[in-house]
Amino acid sequence: xxxxxxxxxxxxxxxxxxxxxxxxxxxxxxxxxxxxxxxxxxxxxxxxxxxxxxxxxxxxxxxxxxxxxxxxxxxxxxxxxxxxxxxxxxxxxxxxxxxxxxxxxxxxxxxxxxxxxxxxxxxxxxxxxxxxxxxxxxxxxxxxxxxxxxxxxxxxxxxxxxxxxxxxxxxxxxxxxxxxxxxxxxxxxxxxxxxxxxxxxxxxxxxxxxxxxxxxxxxxxxxxxxxxxxxxxxxxxxxxxxxxxxxxxxxxxxxxxxxxxxxxxxxxxxxxxxxxxxxxxxxxxxxxxxxxxxxxxxxxxxxxxxxxxxxxxxxxxxxxxxxxx
Numbered sequence: 471x472x473x474x475x476x477x478x479x480x481x482x483x484x485x486x487x488x489x490x491x492x493x494x495x496x497x498x499x500x501x502x503x504x505x506x507x508x509x510x511x512x513x514x515x516x517x518x519x520x521x522x523x524x525x526x527x528x529x530x531x532x533x534x535x536x537x538x539x540x541x542x543x544x545x546x547x548x549x550x551x552x553x554x555x556x557x558x559x560x561x562x563x564x565x566x567x568x569x570x571x572x573x574x575x576x577x578x579x580x581x582x583x584x585x586x587x588x589x590x591x592x593x594x595x596x597x598x599x600x601x602x603x604x605x606x607x608x609x610x611x612x613x614x615x616x617x618x619x620x621x622x623x624x625x626x627x628x629x630x631x632x633x634x635x636x637x638x639x640x641x642x643x644x645x646x647x648x649x650x651x652x653x654x655x656x657x658x659x660x661x662x663x664x665x666x667x668x669x670x671x672x673x674x675x676x677x678x679x680x681x682x683x684x685x686x687x688x689x690x691x692x693x694x695x696x697x698x699x700x701x702x703x704x705x706x707x708x709x710x711x712x713x714x715x716x717x718x719x720x721x722x723x724x725x726x727x728x729x730x731x732x733x734x735x736x737x738x739x740x741x742x743x744x745x746x747x748x749x750x751x752x753x754x755x756x757x758x759x760x761x762x763x764x765x766x767x768x769x770x771x772x773x774x775x776x777x778x779x780x781x782x783x784x785x786x787x788x789x790x791x792x793x794x795x
Contacts, residue, residue, distance in 0.1 A: 495602045498616055502637070503591040503600070506616075506630075509637035510585035512536050516666065517609065517659035518548065519583065523652035523758035535667055542670050558673040583654040584639035586630070586734070593733040597621055597707035598628075606631060608640040609656040618734060624705040624782045625735050626651060626759060636661060644759045646779055652758040697726055699741055703789035705782060707732040737776035737783070739790065744771050754780055763787045 516533040529548040535541070540559050547553040554565040564572045581588075594600060603615035611633045618628040631641040638661065643653035697713055708730040715724045725742035744766055755762045763783040764773040767790065774787040 498600045498602055500591055500595070503587060503594065504589075505637040506632050506639060507587040507589050507591055509632075510534075510587075510639060511541055513636050513638050513661060514663075514665050515638065515659060515661045517656050519654055519656045521583070521652070521654050521758075529657075533666060533669070535665060535670065542667075542673055544669050544673070556669070556673045556676065558670075558676065561676075563673075563676055581736075583642060584656075586628075586639060586642060588731075588733050591733070593707070593709075594618070597625070597732045598734065603629065605634075609659040611635075611640060611659065611661075613640055621707075622705065623647075623779075624785070625732065625778050628734060633661070644777075697728075697741075698792055698794045699726060699728065699739075700791060700793050701728075701739060701786050701789050702791065703785045704730060704737075705732070705778075705785075708737060711736075735777045737774065737778060737786065739786065740771075740773040740775070741790070742771050742773075744769050754784065756780060767791075 514535050516531075518529060518531050521528045521530065528550070530545055531548055532543065532545045534543045541557075543555075543557040545555045556563050556565065566572065587594075598618040598620055601617050601619070603617050606613050606615060608631050612635075613631040614634055615629060615631050618630070620627055627645045629643050629645065630639055632639050640659065641653070641655040644651045697715075709732070711729040711731050714727045714729070716727055717724050723743040725740055728739040728741075730737045730739070750764060750771070752764050752766065759777050760775065761778065761780045761783045762773065762775045763780075763786075764771065765787055766772075772787050772790045774783040774790075776783050776786070
């Protein structure tokens with residue numbers, strides 16, 4: 471995490487056309503975008519990909535299987551402490567070093583590589599200018615590059631390379647006016663054929679064990695009506711996806727979690743009661759393309775987390791207010 475000056479991100483920054491758009495060409499058909507969105511779910515593949523932001527590089531191995539019984543995914547870290555994520559349908563578990571499985575809620579505002587496009591792609595045209603770019607090879611496969619140029623300076627530009635035959639995303643980068651913020655790319659990939667499925671039995675066992683235990687904490691209570699909290703400066707195109715009231719581990723007053731999305735980027739707004747012994751970090755922090763801004767407002771602590779530029783999370787957080795129900 472790096473601390474940034476609030477004054478810098480609030481300055482007048484203009485979105486500049488970068489070299490990544492130099493080869494932008496014809497508009498992309500929505501049907502092709504739909505194919506790309508479903509390819510991440512309906513293609514069987516296994517491979518190794520690299521995630522890079524700044525000077526940090528992380529390597530992961532991923533296996534994805536889709537069949538008549540459902541969708542399964544396993545992702546393992548290849549460097550540093552062992553980390554493993556297993557997904558069975560919509561249920562997700564982190565496997566810790568002691569082999570203990572911890573179930574987590576899959577957040578609807580944060581998608582993971584190579585599943586980055588929503589199933590409903592029509593709204594993307596409202597917020598991004600989508601154009602074809604060059605043809606290239608990634609991990610040995612022929613790919614078509616696609617550029618998502620934001621229509622304002624409050625979100626990132628995206629460039630994606632997708633396999634020409636299946637639509638599976640093989641590489642993606644996120645860029646702001648200064649350059650590349652983060653990127654993912656397969657270095658080795660096998661599509662279809664004989665893919666290891668032995669681990670699926672373990673994921674099914676996690677599902678069965680979970681049915682015998684009441685789900686805890688991270689899911690929270692989905693609110694049917696608005697909580698009354700609004701964001702006056704939420705960028706155009708971001709629509710409210712859900713509101714969840716989450717219980718906190720310390721037993722204090724529950725936190726409110728509001729989720730917004732523009733179809734490609736997600737933003738979460740957390741509202742919780744301020745604590746007398748509060749020692750959390752205020753201000754701005756970042757991790758790759760994720761920016762986090764926390765501030766105190768009266769008796770509340772407001773935190774905005776989003777895969778958007780730093781100035782955007784600051785703008786949103788500073789505009790949060792309670793309008794009543």
